[in-house]
Amino acid sequence: MHEMSIALSIVDAVDAQARVEGAGRISRVELVIGRLAGIEPESLRFCFPAAATGTLAEGAELDIEEIAAVAVCGACGFRFSVTFPVAECPECRSLRISVVSGEEFVIRSITIEEGD
Amino acid sequence: MCDTCGCGSDADAVIRRPGQGSGHHHDHDGHDHHHGHDHDRGHDHDHHHERRERKIGMEQDVLQQNNLLAERNRGYFEAKNIVALNFLSSPGSGKTSLLEKTIPQCKGKFSVAVIEGDQQTTNDADRIHALGVPVVQVNTGTGCHLDALMINRALKELAPEANSLLCIENVGNLVCPALFDLGEAMKVVVISVTEGDDKPLKYPYMFHEADVCILNKIDLLPYVEFDAAVCRENAMRVSHDIEWFDLSVRTGEGLDAWLAWLERKMAKR
Numbered sequence: 001m002h003e004m005s006i007a008l009s010i011v012d013a014v015d016a017q018a019r020v021e022g023a024g025r026i027s028r029v030e031l032v033i034g035r036l037a038g039i040e041p042e043s044l045r046f047c048f049p050a051a052a053t054g055t056l057a058e059g060a061e062l063d064i065e066e067i068a069a070v071a072v073c074g075a076c077g078f079r080f081s082v083t084f085p086v087a088e089c090p091e092c093r094s095l096r097i098s099v100v101s102g103e104e105f106v107i108r109s110i111t112i113e114e115g116d
Numbered sequence: 117m118c119d120t121c122g123c124g125s126d127a128d129a130v131i132r133r134p135g136q137g138s139g140h141h142h143d144h145d146g147h148d149h150h151h152g153h154d155h156d157r158g159h160d161h162d163h164h165h166e167r168r169e170r171k172i173g174m175e176q177d178v179l180q181q182n183n184l185l186a187e188r189n190r191g192y193f194e195a196k197n198i199v200a201l202n203f204l205s206s207p208g209s210g211k212t213s214l215l216e217k218t219i220p221q222c223k224g225k226f227s228v229a230v231i232e233g234d235q236q237t238t239n240d241a242d243r244i245h246a247l248g249v250p251v252v253q254v255n256t257g258t259g260c261h262l263d264a265l266m267i268n269r270a271l272k273e274l275a276p277e278a279n280s281l282l283c284i285e286n287v288g289n290l291v292c293p294a295l296f297d298l299g300e301a302m303k304v305v306v307i308s309v310t311e312g313d314d315k316p317l318k319y320p321y322m323f324h325e326a327d328v329c330i331l332n333k334i335d336l337l338p339y340v341e342f343d344a345a346v347c348r349e350n351a352m353r354v355s356h357d358i359e360w361f362d363l364s365v366r367t368g369e370g371l372d373a374w375l376a377w378l379e380r381k382m383a384k385r
């Protein structure tokens with residue numbers, strides 16, 4: 001649904017950073033997307049080239065690292081993987097769980113080619 | 117433009133007064149996305165062979181820009197002692213109808229102002245305008261959600277009174293509005309009995325983010341297969357301490373509890 005506007009904000013951010021660095025173009029953008037971030041990596045990959053058109057990120061390779069979602073039970077301390085923002089502890093059935101990874105959505109790095 | 121969803125950026129959003137034709141009040145301050153995304157940047161494609169590559173660490177949250185602006189909006193609300201509620205639902209669950217019933221009940225207690233979000237038309241803003249309260253419409257064009265920048269711009273146009281309630285009606289959509297903080301105090305999700313009692317499980321992000329859930333159109337319960345208890349249970353699984361109201365905007369059943377809750381929120385600031 002929203003991946004185009006997301007792609008545009010990524011392009012804005014990396015383009016601005018690349019300009020500060022005096023880049024001629026961006027060859028690679030590294031993203032980290034948690035499984036619970038609410039972002040479809042596939043849709044983002046699809047939208048990105050269009051969003052990057054006419055910017056320093058045009059033609060850049062998009063490298064997405066997906067992070068598994070892990071929760072910890074607040075009652076018994078059990079760590080387990082989840083696929084949903086909420087879950088029940090498989091050990092003690094408590095609902096007091098907190099997600100400790102999987103919600104990240106971060107631009108990790110860009111690789112630039114030096115400008116002339 | 118994105119073929120899967122067609123959403124664009126907020127640079128295309130237009131802020132309008134009720135009844136106002138499109139094309140007015142284009143306001144791009146503080147944002148460098150101009151019409152049609154022509155970035156006006158010279159860009160040559162001569163590819164030399166010995167380009168030096170350099171990797172630059174960023175570790176920047178993608179939604180950072182929106183989150184920073186949302187915090188600015190939040191600061192504005194705090195300074196003016198305004199309670200901002202973000203109303204979210206699928207298209208047609210009854211957000212505008214709920215506001216039409218709620219706002220007249222606030223008269224004499226506290227002032228209300230409204231920001232309406234829709235892709236096109238000022239229809240919803242016109243309905244609110246008829247109640248005699250300040251309202252602006254944000255037309256998101258191809259965008260499928262409101263974001264903090266649109267609210268920031270709308271606030272300049274609306275200039276809501278101090279100590280008032282600000283109702284923000286988001287674009288009818290249960291997916292991406294969940295990701296975009298507008299600076300609101302609370303998210304109110306509206307669901308109607310014609311939608312299926314598994315909605316909270318199908319759209320867990322939205323319900324997880326919501327502070328209040330209003331189950332609307334309970335007058336239609338005899339005619340549809342919808343188990344209100346199951347729906348509530350599903351919502352509780354996704355959001356343990358969500359406030360819950362069953363009501364019918366049409367008949368007025370259950371509205372009192374919602375209005376009483378709202379009054380308590382306004383009194384408690």
Ligand SMILES: Nc1nc2c(ncn2[C@@H]2O[C@H](COP(=O)(O)OP(=O)(O)OP(=O)(O)O)[C@@H](O)[C@H]2O)c(=O)[nH]1
Binds near residue numbers: 209210287364
């Ligand atoms: N039967 C019944 N119909 C209702 C109720 N509340 C709203 N409606 C009807 O539902 C339809 C949609 O209501 P709106 O208030 O426009 O819904 P909305 O959520 O603002 O819609 P969008 O802004 O388009 O997303 C209208 O025809 C309303 O009359 C209710 O409690 N019972």
Ligand SMILES: [Mg+2]
Binds near residue numbers: 211212213240285
């Ligand atoms: Mg509406």
Ligand SMILES: [Zn+2]
Binds near residue numbers: 120121
């Ligand atoms: Zn999209």
Ligand SMILES: [Zn+2]
Binds near residue numbers: 073074090094
């Ligand atoms: Zn446990």
Ligand SMILES: [Zn+2]
Binds near residue numbers: 002123259293
């Ligand atoms: Zn959207």
